[in-house]
Amino acid sequence: MLWQIVIGGIAVGSAYALIALAMVIxxxxxxxxxxxxxxxxxxxxxxxFMLLHxxxxxxxxxxxLTLLFAFVLGACCEFLFLRRAKDPTVxxxxxxxLSLEMILFGLLSWKWGSDQRELPFPITSYDTFTIxxxxxxRLEVLTFVVALVMMALLFLFFRYTKTGIAIKATxxxxxxxxxxxxxxxxxxxxxxxxxxxxxxxxxxLIAPASTLDPYMMWDPLLKGFSSAVLGGMTSLxxxxxxxxxVGIVENLFGTYVSIEFKSAVAFAIIVLILCIKPSGxxxxxxxxxx
Amino acid sequence: MAxxxxxxxxxxxxxxxxxxxxxxxxxxxxxxxxxxxxxAGKTTLFNCISGIYRAQQGRIIFKDKEIHxxxxxxxxxxxIARTYQNVELFAHMTTMDNLMLGRHLFLxxxxxxxxxxxxxxxxxxxxxxxxxxxxxxxxxxxxxQAARNEFVSNLPFGTQKKVELGRALALEPELLLLDExxxxxxxxxxxxxxxxxxxxxxxxxxxxxxxxxxxxxxxEISERITVLNYGRKIAEGTPDQIQNDPQVLxxxxxxxxxxxx
Amino acid sequence: MKKMLLxxxxxxxxxxxxxxxxxxxxxAPGVSDTEIRIGQWAALTGPAAAWxxxxxxxEAYFKMINDEGxxxxxxxKHLVFDDQYNPARTVAGIKELVEGPGVFAFVAGDCxxxxxAARDYLVEKKIIWMxxxxxxxxxxxxxxxxxxxxxxxxxxxxxxxxxETMGKKxxxxxxxxxxxxxxxxxxxxxxxxxxxxxxxxxxxxxxxxRDLKSHTMAIKNADPDVVILWVNPxxxxxxxxxxxxMKFAPLWMAPSTLADPALMNQITGGLWEGTIFSCLAExxxxxxxxxxxxxxxxxxxxxxxxxxxxxxxxxxGFAEPLVEALKKVGRDxxxxxxxxxxxxxxxxKGIFGHITFRPEDRQGQKxxxxxxxxxxxxxxxxxxxxxxxx
Ligand SMILES: Nc1ncnc2c1ncn2[C@@H]1O[C@H](COP(=O)(O)OP(=O)(O)OP(=O)(O)O)[C@@H](O)[C@H]1O
Ligand SMILES: [Mg+2]
Numbered sequence: 001m002l003w004q005i006v007i008g009g010i011a012v013g014s015a016y017a018l019i020a021l022a023m024v025i026x027x028x029x030x031x032x033x034x035x036x037x038x039x040x041x042x043x044x045x046x047x048x049f050m051l052l053h054x055x056x057x058x059x060x061x062x063x064x065l066t067l068l069f070a071f072v073l074g075a076c077c078e079f080l081f082l083r084r085a086k087d088p089t090v091x092x093x094x095x096x097x098l099s100l101e102m103i104l105f106g107l108l109s110w111k112w113g114s115d116q117r118e119l120p121f122p123i124t125s126y127d128t129f130t131i132x133x134x135x136x137x138r139l140e141v142l143t144f145v146v147a148l149v150m151m152a153l154l155f156l157f158f159r160y161t162k163t164g165i166a167i168k169a170t171x172x173x174x175x176x177x178x179x180x181x182x183x184x185x186x187x188x189x190x191x192x193x194x195x196x197x198x199x200x201x202x203x204x205l206i207a208p209a210s211t212l213d214p215y216m217m218w219d220p221l222l223k224g225f226s227s228a229v230l231g232g233m234t235s236l237x238x239x240x241x242x243x244x245x246v247g248i249v250e251n252l253f254g255t256y257v258s259i260e261f262k263s264a265v266a267f268a269i270i271v272l273i274l275c276i277k278p279s280g281x282x283x284x285x286x287x288x289x290x
Numbered sequence: 291m292a293x294x295x296x297x298x299x300x301x302x303x304x305x306x307x308x309x310x311x312x313x314x315x316x317x318x319x320x321x322x323x324x325x326x327x328x329x330a331g332k333t334t335l336f337n338c339i340s341g342i343y344r345a346q347q348g349r350i351i352f353k354d355k356e357i358h359x360x361x362x363x364x365x366x367x368x369x370i371a372r373t374y375q376n377v378e379l380f381a382h383m384t385t386m387d388n389l390m391l392g393r394h395l396f397l398x399x400x401x402x403x404x405x406x407x408x409x410x411x412x413x414x415x416x417x418x419x420x421x422x423x424x425x426x427x428x429x430x431x432x433x434x435q436a437a438r439n440e441f442v443s444n445l446p447f448g449t450q451k452k453v454e455l456g457r458a459l460a461l462e463p464e465l466l467l468l469d470e471x472x473x474x475x476x477x478x479x480x481x482x483x484x485x486x487x488x489x490x491x492x493x494x495x496x497x498x499x500x501x502x503x504x505x506x507x508x509x510e511i512s513e514r515i516t517v518l519n520y521g522r523k524i525a526e527g528t529p530d531q532i533q534n535d536p537q538v539l540x541x542x543x544x545x546x547x548x549x550x551x
Numbered sequence: 552m553k554k555m556l557l558x559x560x561x562x563x564x565x566x567x568x569x570x571x572x573x574x575x576x577x578x579a580p581g582v583s584d585t586e587i588r589i590g591q592w593a594a595l596t597g598p599a600a601a602w603x604x605x606x607x608x609x610e611a612y613f614k615m616i617n618d619e620g621x622x623x624x625x626x627x628k629h630l631v632f633d634d635q636y637n638p639a640r641t642v643a644g645i646k647e648l649v650e651g652p653g654v655f656a657f658v659a660g661d662c663x664x665x666x667x668a669a670r671d672y673l674v675e676k677k678i679i680w681m682x683x684x685x686x687x688x689x690x691x692x693x694x695x696x697x698x699x700x701x702x703x704x705x706x707x708x709x710x711x712x713x714x715e716t717m718g719k720k721x722x723x724x725x726x727x728x729x730x731x732x733x734x735x736x737x738x739x740x741x742x743x744x745x746x747x748x749x750x751x752x753x754x755x756x757x758x759x760x761r762d763l764k765s766h767t768m769a770i771k772n773a774d775p776d777v778v779i780l781w782v783n784p785x786x787x788x789x790x791x792x793x794x795x796x797m798k799f800a801p802l803w804m805a806p807s808t809l810a811d812p813a814l815m816n817q818i819t820g821g822l823w824e825g826t827i828f829s830c831l832a833e834x835x836x837x838x839x840x841x842x843x844x845x846x847x848x849x850x851x852x853x854x855x856x857x858x859x860x861x862x863x864x865x866x867x868g869f870a871e872p873l874v875e876a877l878k879k880v881g882r883d884x885x886x887x888x889x890x891x892x893x894x895x896x897x898x899x900k901g902i903f904g905h906i907t908f909r910p911e912d913r914q915g916q917k918x919x920x921x922x923x924x925x926x927x928x929x930x931x932x933x934x935x936x937x938x939x940x941x
Binding site (some may be wrong): 009012116135137207213216251255 | 615728746754755756757759760761762765766768769772784785788789792793795796797814818819820822912
């Protein structure tokens with residue numbers, strides 16, 4: 001029982017971890033809390049749906065097209081929207097992403113309505129096998145593996161590629177990065193694109209276990225955000241760990257304490273962390289230069 | 291035509307005229323200095339040249355090309371590198387990483403550390419090895435071996451300044467802007483720096499323009515000096531001329547020594 | 552002197568005519584010689600745009616009536632506006648219609664918050680409202696007629712069917728953590744008390760929750776024979792998928808809010824098969840003349856690409872009793888006469904269940920029937936109409 005819950009928590013935590021990573025990637029470079037992350041991902045998932053359902057493309061064609069769309073969408077959001085703000089305040093930026101969220105949400109409901117739909121996915125969420133006495137669904141395993149692969153790819157990308165290092169440099173010191181010949185504007189666009197791709201992957205893994213509808217990402221976004229806060233908002237490994245912790249803690253709480261307040265766990269984590277250790281559980285101690 | 295020049299550069303912040311009609315000329319392969327009291331607009335001038343600020347009036351010409359409308363990364367690509375007064379390094383990276391970022395413009399392939407990850411004769415590996423060699427030379431030149439794999443935020447300020455200088459050199463610039471390179475250095479380090487600057491000029495053929503409060507260093511090393519006060523150029527000339535300029539003496543309030551700033 | 556008299560007569564006539572006009576206007580707003588105006592608010596855009604189907608259903612129904620010659624020589628003019636599920640817009644839109652062209656009655660209208668906001672204004676203006684929702688969440692008034700049975704009754708009927716007809720005793724209740732869910736829970740509890748039984752598990756869910764593993768575990772651990780899903784379609788889908796992943800397969804039951812087998816089958820990827828659910832209205836594919844007629848009207852008046860389902864049918868169903876009463880009243884239409892006629896309505900049978908209104912009881916329908924979801928989104932009726940007796 002306990003382990004069944006933990007396994008379930010890890011599976012759902014993988015999705016939260018991806019969303020948290022997506023949020024952190026943007027936060028680190030742009031210092032923006034991107035509340036539109038969920039709806040951006042949701043829009044990408046609808047694109048998959050449209051490609052599969054409307055145009056009848058096979059999944060293995062739709063997937064790369066969707067990821068490409070997600071990248072362009074993210075880049076466009078940065079270029080057309082956030083870049084337009086001149087010397088914005090933190091509050092201003094939050095308001096901008098919130099309004100972006102509303103625009104995207106409006107677009108989703110206008111184009112596809114609020115009807116729930118089934119995303120035709122190669123693996124169903126109830127195709128399960130047992131390990132000992134535990135049930136594990138193939139979709140959960142896929143989510144877990146995809147999340148690990150994405151994390152590994154991100155790690156390699158930031159560590160070993162010219163662009164990845166340029167992104168890191170931009171995050172650390174934007175002006176200096178520009179003086180090194182790095183096109184920081186492009187980097188910002190790129191990070192939004194990258195983040196949007198990571199979010200889209202998360203949404204693609206979440207949709208088959210629930211329904212595809214405009215509200216699909218609200219709850220996961222909240223959980224992902226709380227994971228990111230748990231990890232200190234600026235640490236990629238922290239965000240990933242945060243995702244698993246939120247997934248597990250939430251499920252344990254729902255099972256052993258109160259199912260009614262299960263959804264409140266994510267909120268409680270946000271509040272607790274902000275009060276007790278705003279730098280997050282894994283953050284290195286460092287004071288930002290002013 | 292001068293190698294590098296500004297013409298009538300002006301910029302103001304709110305009501306404050308940080309630069310007013312500043313024109314300077316820099317000859318190829320020279321060492322020139324800009325001096326002036328605190329708040330005179332020296333750093334602002336560097337910010338305008340490197341593209342961080344956009345001058346409201348005036349032109350900046352580098353090798354017969356107008357650069358005052360270009361973004362910083364293009365200016366860097368044209369061959370202008372700089373260091374900061376307060377050091378602006380990539381704090382959570384090692385000395386090596388910082389210097390390698392200086393090679394950003396020279397990296398042809400997208401993969402770094404290809405040499406360790408892949409076949410050492412692959413194109414990316416060769417590209418990377420070439421760039422690492424360049425960085426190693428700079429490390430040797432500036433005697434940064436001990437700091438190579440340290441996080442720069444853990445290094446003493448003087449060493450950080452050297453790393454920043456090294457990073458600027460990694461860009462292989464033709465014009466190097468140095469904002470108070472000696473600030474925070476001890477006497478010994480200053481001596482070293484003076485020698486390095488001479489080498490940079492003579493051996494690497496890099497033109498240097500520096501801002502400095504240490505008058506002895508400035509007078510010894512620079513061929514030409516420009517004096518700014520309240521955003522205006524009040525004098526220019528050889529060290530001898532400047533030392534005897536009454537306006538300069540007045541601006542400095544009878545030689546009030548600000549070297550420690 | 553004669554002139555004076557003439558003027559007086561003219562004046563008197565004018566006043567009489569005006570007064571008469573005024574009286575007509577007050578007695579039957581929105582009714583002219585040639586038309587009866589009926590209003591409706593609906594979210595045509597925005598998050599709850601699915602409700603637009605109800606409005607388009609009503610639209611098709613009125614067009615059908617008009618093509619049959621209208622009601623005693625008057626055509627029905629259907630005035631729909633988009634409130635985007637926003638109570639402020641609902642109230643503004645209603646005012647615009649009532650104080651502009653005038654409206655005789657409103658039908659349906661979505662969103663509990665919008666309905667609550669609209670309520671007082673409609674009471675003040677004395678306008679008939681064939682209300683969606685039920686007397687349990689909206690305070691009744693002389694001008695309001697509720698059609699849907701209340702949640703308590705519906706849940707009680709589901710439990711009654713499970714216990715009495717199917718012989719099940721261990722029932723778990725999975726409910727949305729709000730008035731709707733708690734209403735159902737209470738009805739189920741009350742019905743079980745009659746059999747001296749208790750629910751095996753009562754598990755609430757927040758409607759936006761996307762991870763229901765601990766909910767499913769909680770229900771599974773109680774080992775029930777039957778699980779009643781008193782939730783929105785999304786929660787139902789997630790619960791079914793999660794349960795399937797845990798190889799948990801009780802008998803599933805669901806209320807009329809999930810009584811769209813075609814949709815549920817599709818969004819559960821086929822898992823919906825075998826679900827026992829209650830229905831407020833005839834099944835969309837029922838083989839009865841009225842349904843065939845309505846389907847024909849739907850195909851004729853509704854743009855292609857829409858799906859015939861319970862939302863459209865609801866649009867027809869809410870308008871039926873009003874049209875029935877208008878037909879009975881005859882040419883001389885007033886608000887009071889139509890209310891009196893509606894209050895005489897006994898076992899009226901349209902596309903919904905039997906509807907009876909009385910001045911002291913405006914909850915028209917008190918019965919549902921039970922059906923089973925089959926493969927491919929089809930369904931089979933299992934019972935006749937069943938009344939609640941909790
Ligand atoms: N971004 C800015 N916004 C507002 N004022 C500025 C800005 N940058 C510089 N200034 C102002 O312009 C003036 C010149 O500043 P600058 O940094 O160029 O002086 P400086 O000559 O480098 O002085 P120091 O010797 O102390 O480094 C100062 O009054 C400074 O406050
Ligand atoms: Mg300065």
